[in-house]
Amino acid sequence: MQTCLIVDESNVIRKVASRILFQMSFTVENAASGSEALGLIGGGEVPDIVIVAGMLPDMPSEEFVRALRMRPGGKDAVILASLVEANLGTMTRLKRAGATGFVFKPFDREAMVRWISPYSSVAA
Known part of the structure; x- marks a missing residue:
């Protein structure tokens, strides 16, 4: 099963996106900030798909993207x-x-x- 992490400070955006992705058979996790998302991942692999807000409350989104790319599995995410x-x-x-x-x-x-289907191995 593919995994997806949604990083957005808006609870509504996280809830709506989670519901849609769950219906697409994704395992979904949520975080309200970049640091919370990096903490969720910890030392593990980056989820298959990460949806990150263009503006995060605690760090520039570009910094978050670079941090993800450096994690295990980050190059393929x-x-x-x-x-x-x-x-x-x-x-x-x-x-x-x-x-x-x-x-x-x-x-x-x-x-x-x-938007997700081209990157997904699960049926919509």
Whole structure:
């Protein structure tokens, strides 16, 4: 079963994304900040897919992405940055840090499935 970690300070975003991904047969974990997410991972492997907010409350998202890439399994993980708008500067910094791609808020089930399916081995 594929694993997914959602990192976003918004409880609503975490809850909605978790529900959609659970319905897609993912094992889902949540964190409200970058440091909480890194603590959840600990010394273990990075989840298969990580959805991280474009702005975290405790660290720059680019720093979080770089930290994930350095962890065991981090080079192979899919890291999707969750943005409110297509900001070229933010997107460039996140891509340079190692983000695989982007998802845009607000989202619904159809949009989330469309963004996740190319990276998923589970049926939608």
